[in-house]
Amino acid sequence: xxxxxxxxxxxxxxxxxxLNKGRVVDVLWMLRNQDYAREILKIARSLHDNEAAELxxxxxxxxxxxxxxxxxxxx
Numbered sequence: 146x147x148x149x150x151x152x153x154x155x156x157x158x159x160x161x162x163x164l165n166k167g168r169v170v171d172v173l174w175m176l177r178n179q180d181y182a183r184e185i186l187k188i189a190r191s192l193h194d195n196e197a198a199e200l201x202x203x204x205x206x207x208x209x210x211x212x213x214x215x216x217x218x219x220x
Contacts, residue, residue, distance in 0.1 A: 147207070151176055154204040158189055161197040182208060 155172045162168040168188065175182045182204070189201040205211070 148176065151204065151207050154200055154207065155182075158185065158197065158200050158204065161192070161194060161200065162189060165192050165194055165197065179208060 152172070155175045158175075159170050159172050162170055162185070166188070170185050171181070175185055186201040186205055189197040192198075
C-alpha cells in the first residue's frame with residue numbers, strides 16, 4: 146500500500162466532500178485511523194457523486210486490500 150496514493154485519494158475526497166457537502170475532514174487522521182476513514186468513505190458514498198464514490202472505492206482497496214463491487218453493480 147502506497148502512503149502517497151492514500152494521501153492523494155484522501156485529499157481528493159476532502160475536496161469532493163468540501164464542494165458537495167461543505168464538510169471538512171482530517172486527511173491525516175484518515176490515513177492513521179481506519180475507523181475514521183470508514184466513516185468518511187460512508188459519507189462520500191452517500192453524496193450520490195460518482196467521482197466521490199469511485200475515490201472512496203479506490204481508497205478502501207488501498208486501506209483493506211479488498212475491492213467492493215463496482216458502482217454499476219451496486220446501482
